[in-house]
Amino acid sequence: MNIGILGIGKLGLCFGLNLEQKGYSIVGVDIHEGYVHSINNKTLFSFEPRVNELLQSASNFKATTAIADVLLDDFPLLFIMVATPSLPDGSYDHAQIEHIAEQLIGFGKRDKQIHLVIGCTTMPGYCDDLAKRLEHYNYTVSYNPEFIAQGDIIRNQLYPDQVLIGEANETAGDLIEEVFTQLCENKPVYCRMSRLSAEIAKIATNCFLTTKISFANSIGDLAIKVGAEPEKILHAIGADSRIGNKYLSYGFGFGGPCFPRDNKALGLFARNNDYALLLSEATDEINKRHLTFQWQDYLKTYSEDEKIVFDGITYKKGSLLLDESQQFALALLLAKAGRKVVLRDQEVVLTAIKKEYGNLFDYEPNP
Numbered sequence: 001m002n003i004g005i006l007g008i009g010k011l012g013l014c015f016g017l018n019l020e021q022k023g024y025s026i027v028g029v030d031i032h033e034g035y036v037h038s039i040n041n042k043t044l045f046s047f048e049p050r051v052n053e054l055l056q057s058a059s060n061f062k063a064t065t066a067i068a069d070v071l072l073d074d075f076p077l078l079f080i081m082v083a084t085p086s087l088p089d090g091s092y093d094h095a096q097i098e099h100i101a102e103q104l105i106g107f108g109k110r111d112k113q114i115h116l117v118i119g120c121t122t123m124p125g126y127c128d129d130l131a132k133r134l135e136h137y138n139y140t141v142s143y144n145p146e147f148i149a150q151g152d153i154i155r156n157q158l159y160p161d162q163v164l165i166g167e168a169n170e171t172a173g174d175l176i177e178e179v180f181t182q183l184c185e186n187k188p189v190y191c192r193m194s195r196l197s198a199e200i201a202k203i204a205t206n207c208f209l210t211t212k213i214s215f216a217n218s219i220g221d222l223a224i225k226v227g228a229e230p231e232k233i234l235h236a237i238g239a240d241s242r243i244g245n246k247y248l249s250y251g252f253g254f255g256g257p258c259f260p261r262d263n264k265a266l267g268l269f270a271r272n273n274d275y276a277l278l279l280s281e282a283t284d285e286i287n288k289r290h291l292t293f294q295w296q297d298y299l300k301t302y303s304e305d306e307k308i309v310f311d312g313i314t315y316k317k318g319s320l321l322l323d324e325s326q327q328f329a330l331a332l333l334l335a336k337a338g339r340k341v342v343l344r345d346q347e348v349v350l351t352a353i354k355k356e357y358g359n360l361f362d363y364e365p366n367p
């Protein structure tokens with residue numbers, strides 16, 4: 001079966017390479033000629049684990065800049081995986097999806113129905129709206145977001161806990177489920193529902209995780225304040241099987257490209273619908289207060305001439321991303337307060353920091 005992927009960036013490229021390994025013929029569409037060329041002649045270098053190796057061994061993965069290459073009768077499924085960056089109000093910018101929708105409309109009504117599958121994170125309600133506009137042109141629109149973390153995308157796609165399918169109809173839902181049955185190397189739970197429910201479920205999952213992290217950090221902060229033991233308390237709480245230990249350690253606040261923004265977007269969606277989702281706002285506020293608490297605590301714990309070493313400064317160990325990294329935010333506050341701060345991480349991360357902050361820190365690249 002042929003599958004088209006519109007937007008073969010971080011997520012789409014991994015998805016396409018994984019599907020190709022499972023026997024699908026993939027055509028990936030992107031807008032940057034040089035990037036497309038580097039995929040086709042296999043010179044692309046990615047920091048994402050296993051991507052270079054999968055690209056080298058791929059024999060049925062073609063990249064193109066021409067959307068017409070996938071608007072063919074033998075491409076029943078088109079996944080859309082373009083970026084949806086956050087706008088200042090916390091909502092997602094759907095402009096890249098809209099651009100694709102305009103292109104599709106420009107090609108006119110399809111003789112044979114095409115099932116579009118939105119893999120991007122969208123504001124709840126967006127996919128229903130898009131579906132209405134594309135129905136006339138013989139497209140269905142389903143929603144199928146992924147729960148992946150950069151630094152582990154290939155593996156996360158092969159071993160998801162759940163596959164969330166906001167289906168346009170049963171036929172589209174069955175087709176998507178079939179693809180994931182071929183793709184996954186585990187037995188995920190298939191969660192099929194309406195598009196709107198799936199859009200809410202995607203960001204609400206991340207809101208729950210941020211809530212758990214903020215809960216753990218506030219209990220830990222309180223424990224430190226009164227001279228109790230954060231880790232022991234949290235270990236005991238997590239031992240209760242109704243709660244579980246995952247995401248329940250005391251540590252840095254949450255960051256990265258998904259958690260903070262999905263949490264905020266859910267709060268905004270709720271507010272826009274006259275519902276105050278207090279948890280979303282509280283989690284965010286706790287994350288900020290926790291940073292201040294840790295800053296004060298480090299200033300007290302370390303003497304003025306003592307080195308403070310951060311062993312890993314990206315938002316998550318193994319990733320190369322500094323996006324909303326709370327460990328980096330803390331390091332920055334301490335360095336600006338005149339403390340000697342040593343950053344240890346991969347060379348590429350430290351080089352980027354050094355470019356902006358120069359000698360504010362000491363740098364020790366990981367071997």
Ligand SMILES: NC(=O)c1ccc[n+]([C@@H]2O[C@H](COP(=O)([O-])OP(=O)(O)OC[C@H]3O[C@@H](n4cnc5c(N)ncnc54)[C@H](O)[C@@H]3O)[C@@H](O)[C@H]2O)c1
Pocket residue numbers: 006007008009010011012029030031032081082083084096099100119120121122146147148149150257258
């Ligand atoms: N990266 C993550 O960690 C992650 C995790 C979960 C969800 N998501 C969601 O997945 C979506 C994709 O994220 P990403 O990180 O892969 O983004 P990305 O920016 O890495 O990739 C998007 C790609 O789409 C291409 N593109 C833009 N306009 C296009 C068009 N008109 N036609 C074809 N291609 C076009 C871009 O050139 C780029 O290569 C986003 O909605 C994001 O929120 C990402």
